[in-house]
Amino acid sequence: MYHQRWEGTEVADELSMALLELLRKAECEDGGSFLKEAVREMAQAVIEAELEVAIGARRYERTGTRTNQRNGSEERGWDTTVGTLSLAVPKLRKGSFFPALLERRRRVDKALANVVVEAYIRGVSTRKVEALVQQMGVEGMDKSTVSRLSKELDDDVAAFRTRPLDERYVYLWLDATFPKVREGGRVVSMALMIAVGVTEEGERHILGLELGTNENGADWTEFLKSLVERGLKGVRLVTSDDHLGLKKAVQSVLVGTAWQRCTVHFTRNCVAKVPKQAHSGVAAVVRQIFAQGDRKTADEVLARAVDTLSPRFPAVASMLEEAREDLLAHMAFPPAHWRQIRSTNGLERLNRELARRFDVVGIFPDRSSVIRLGGAVLADQDDEWTVSRRYFSQESMAAATGMAPQPLPAVEEVMAKAV
Secondary structure (H helix, E strand, O other): OHHHHOOOOOHHHHHHHHHHHHHHHHOOOOHHHHHHHHHHHHHHHHHHHHHHHHHOOOOOOOOOOOOOOEEEEEEEEEEEOOEEEEEEEEEEOOOOOOOOOOOOOHHHHHHHHHHHHHHHHOOOOHHHHHHHHHHHOOOOOOHHHHHHHHHHHHHHHHHHHHOOOOOOEEEEEEEEEOOEEEEOOEEEEOEEEEEEEEEOOOOEEEEEEEEEOOOOHHHHHHHHHHHHHOOOOOOOEEEEOOOOOHHHHHHHHOOOOEEEEOHHHHHHHHHOOOOHHHHHHHHHHHHHHHOOOOHHHHHHHHHHHHHHHOOOOHHHHHHHHHOHHHHOHHHHOOHHHHHHHOOOHHHHHHHHHHHHHHHHHOEEOOHHHHHHHHHHHHHHHHHHHHHOOOOOOHHHHHHHOOOOOOOOOOOOOOOHHHO
């Protein structure tokens, strides 16, 4: 695989030279040190080769195909059968680089291991902990190992949660998931609040997470203030469910920002107001509104939906009328973005991944263990998003960042029969 990806580079020559140099030194060094250094040299060469392909140029080389520039490096530990190796992972001026050679899931594995140990320490039944250990494949952890893992992981998660937000984020999604935590002698449900944003270049990032006692306005306000203090700026649209106090928190902290109510959650709320046999019909009527290609047509379809639903389902008709502006706020932005920015579906998928990890634990022994595991999962996901393709194209983002809303195209009248 590596040979195919880096064909045309001089990796083989570099590896040969490096190994020959090591062999010259091998006579005066023990075999273990030689093997460890040889593995490190080879791994470093592979990383350098992958970077050359990523930026289109070798170190100090000027080419017409260069797409980025180096910006120093950071040391990363890599656990191998010959010991932990220190590798220099290059950084880039634009975006970031993460070698395929390294395992992105190390943080999550460490977090799960720490939860098991904390469960032992805090007196969770041995039977439950043993079952958890079997599910996770964790073996042979002594106190010193746990201490080292905790320190390394906590520092990693803390750096991720407090990093400066240097770029401008046009779109912001907010949502929460609800882990169970043991606190004060009882088990309580807490809100792990999460923020995801998209930059002016169309790149998606996880901006922050915070644990609150509930989902009230005060918690959301403090969370948004912490993002602003770290540098959050440029937000034009916030998308979320109609959480208690969240909309007011957005209006008070992110002044002048539009708010989009999640259309998926809204449709579910409407369906919950009608008998079961009417679920599919009401959902179809509501979805027709969001399927329109311009704001004028969407307003007309919404008005007809209100008239159609009022006789039988006045509560749903009233919900539609009251939420009109919040449901159609996304239509002031480029149509290419509508499907993603009108709902929190992307964040919902992230929440499901968190829930899958949290279900393994069941009840967390304390708040710090939630932050540790949740932060590890989200940091790893952010790594993956960083090296994947843009969430939105740069061309479409140029329209979204303009001073005036993007003009919307006219479209044919559709689905009149459905309403």
